[in-house]
Amino acid sequence: MAFALTEDRDKQLADILTRYPTKMGACIPLLHLCQEQQGWISEEVVLWVSNRLDLPPAHVQGVVTFYTLFNQKPVGKHQVWVCRTLPCALRGGVELLQYCEKKLGVHAGETTADGAITLRSAECLASCGTAPMMQVDKDYHENLTPETVDRLLEALRK
Ligand code: FES
Numbered sequence: 001m002a003f004a005l006t007e008d009r010d011k012q013l014a015d016i017l018t019r020y021p022t023k024m025g026a027c028i029p030l031l032h033l034c035q036e037q038q039g040w041i042s043e044e045v046v047l048w049v050s051n052r053l054d055l056p057p058a059h060v061q062g063v064v065t066f067y068t069l070f071n072q073k074p075v076g077k078h079q080v081w082v083c084r085t086l087p088c089a090l091r092g093g094v095e096l097l098q099y100c101e102k103k104l105g106v107h108a109g110e111t112t113a114d115g116a117i118t119l120r121s122a123e124c125l126a127s128c129g130t131a132p133m134m135q136v137d138k139d140y141h142e143n144l145t146p147e148t149v150d151r152l153l154e155a156l157r158k
Pocket of ligand 1: 083084085086087088089123124125126127128129131133
């Protein structure tokens with residue numbers, strides 16, 4: 001079936017379009033809506049957004065490839081971003097990422113075999129004062145230890 005926004009998301013798009021002087025301004029919010037619905041931005045979605053906003057497909061593709069928050073391939077049900085920038089690294093962020101890799105049996109950028117979790121490394125997520133930290137879906141988890149990470153990852157698999 002060809003891609004289309006759900007009725008509810010289509011209404012959200014109509015509201016988004018009123019906030020910008022040109023349709024181009026709605027490109028990022030619309031891509032977020034599409035990703036919320038489908039989980040990732042496929043070539044079909046790029047073309048659909050391009051048509052909907054009267055933009056060249058290359059423009060939309062450029063936005064998708066520039067921002068790491070847009071998934072360019074299918075991802076797991078949950079996404080875990082482990083910060084690896086200096087303040088987190090100084091407080092064990094690198095070891096934390098390695099711990100997650102070992103625990104999940106995947107490298108950063110990969111999805112667990114059961115499709116539950118995609119593990120990612122991230123640059124500073126602006127929570128340096130509570131390092132080491134990770135973002136799980138839309139929530140921050142801070143001052144992490146192996147024990148708290150164990151609990152978080154186990155909860156994601158339930
Ligand atoms: S360095 Fe990790 S949140 Fe800023």
